[in-house]
Amino acid sequence: GSARKADTQIFSQGRKQSAPVFEREQLQPGFQVKGPAILIESAGTTIVEPDWEAELLENGTLRLTRSVSQQGQSFSNSLDPLLLSLFNHRFMAVAEHMGIALEKTSVSVNVKERRDYSCALFDTGGNLIANAPHIPVHLGSMGESVRAVLKECGQRLAPGQSWVLNDPYCGGTHLPDITVVTPVFDESSAELSFVVASRAHHADVGGISPGSMPPFSTHIREEGVLIPIQCAASHNNFHEQEMRELFGSGEHPVRSLDQNLADLQAQIAANHRGAMALKGLIDEFSLSTVHAYMGHIRQNAAHAMRRTIDTLSNGEFQCEMDDGTQICVALKIDHRARRAVVDFAGTSPQHPGNLNAPQSVCRSAVLYAFRTIVGSDIPLNEGCLDVIDIHIPEHSVLSPDYPAAVVAGNV
Template identity: 55%
Template sequence: LFDADGNLIANAPHIPVHLGSMGESIKEVLRRNEGTLRPGDVYAINDPYHGGTHLPDITVVTPVFDEGTLRFLVASRGHHAEIGGTTPGSMPAFSRTVHEEGVLFDNWLLVRDGQLREAETRELLASAPYPSRSPDTNLADLRAQIAANEKGIAELRRMVGQFGTDVVTAYMGHVQDNAEESVRRIVAGLQDGSFRYETDGGAEIRVTLTVDREARGAVIDFTGTSPQQPGNTNAPRSVVMAAVLYVFRTLVGEDIPLNSGCLKPLDVRIPPGSMLDPAYPAATVAGNVETSQAVTGALYGALGGQAEGSGTMNNLTFGN
């Protein structure tokens, strides 16, 4: 659940790399469709350069209107078992461009006026350089995501019906303010730190934490990180933001929901053109699953917080 500005309010309690990065997708949909979003629209996005993570992860976004005004957005993200690419399962080990990894959904209008654009979406799935091997499955999964959003909207409308729009909107602000204050209290007790994390491929992730105790905020600077890699270990900005959100949420001992308020005390600086902010058409399929873990490890190293485990997401991929 997101507010009208695309800030994360509430989410399912799992898969932090999905949850923390979804807000980037939502804000991209808002930015690129400003003034044209309308009731009955649903968008799909997996574009790693505009809020996505890697191509198998498709985010389905449904805006929620009340008397013509955009009030909320509901979204679901699912890893599709097959979205094209050079190998079944869409997780090729040796991809060097995003097109080798599957079908790109770039701000894709999936539903208009409540009608699924099935023919157009099927054509998109079939016309990529390395098309989907199972468009029927993709369409079924996309329908499931649309339905999941509709369930969320029904529950949201039930809540608004019980408490009123003003109360619900106010509490959406309260949960973010509470999360912000919880993180600020933690940040005020942190020390400056830095860490250099070398990946198996020889690339480096560098991060420096600078704490402003008076403001109870911190700068997290990834300057010095290796440039965009020729392989597929590049992690989009959204993945890095997800790792930051996750790490600082784990520092809070209280039972607070993961939401955008956790990021407000943090100024995150990611050098463009680095392996943590790659440019099109960089390959990213391993950045989401492997580099995200390395970024998390580097952040814990800079915090002096805890040792890392295996430093991998331990994926098992099976295709067709």
């Protein structure tokens, strides 16, 4: 119509294309145009790319929608060093953006200001693929919680769900660290494609002292509300009433319920941010390529760890705490197999106080220690542990049983 002023050439999708130019002020509600097109106005210019459509709504809003789904480009699934580096950084960027979303939407000082949180991506087996540079003890232990959710919920997992837990005997650290696990499904096949997770230290989860860090606790229930695996959201709807009942349960419920729920919803929002970014990667590269490079990244970390193991030798170390509790560790290197064994045999039995460290915390410490001695720039992921066997004696201070107190075990 009269709003069309001219046609011009634009460069898009690698070539020059003819695009009509419209004056936005003269467009009527209901106006639609397929890209390429240019909409000009006094305050700016809108470019409608090919495969996109623009529509002017009744309220004057211009809505842009993709009219043709972006097809994954043709990339080989075989290892390419350039793409390996690209995917390393793209996966880490997803986790970093999750962290930014969590920081922006949370309300407690602990999460928003102190940034005591971590975000990460996992494969369908619950193996850590990439993370942002957040809290090391979270990053090495979250995989245990993710695997626990996958094992227990299995066939019940569905799009739009988020699961919550803080169980130290199920991959948790201590009770204030609450983990939210969100499965990500392939829209075309409805199969599980990835898992994203966030863990945040809530300011208070109940217990016998404010802040849920009692110095003299001897039972896990004295440290706060113990959350087994629970569905916190389904069909993208937050289960507020169920969460209120959960956080308000027990002998020592939480002290600031609304703050807990706000931070919990911020974690769910962060996970959704990660899920959207992963779906964007699939649109760009295809699901098979993204999955292939998740495997390549893990293998690359394992190769880097083998090179580090080649430089190590056997050793033993013991540390005695002031009450006589001992931590014993032996490093045994198999140079032929290029593997390492970290054996904590001889470590003292479960502590009567709260200095017990759950197995997931112990594994985190081993993973982080080995990661710091790797010479190359690799992301912290499960591949680092693929060539390391960790032996932790059961019923020990490094593998406590319910209802052992654990609040000081990772501090």
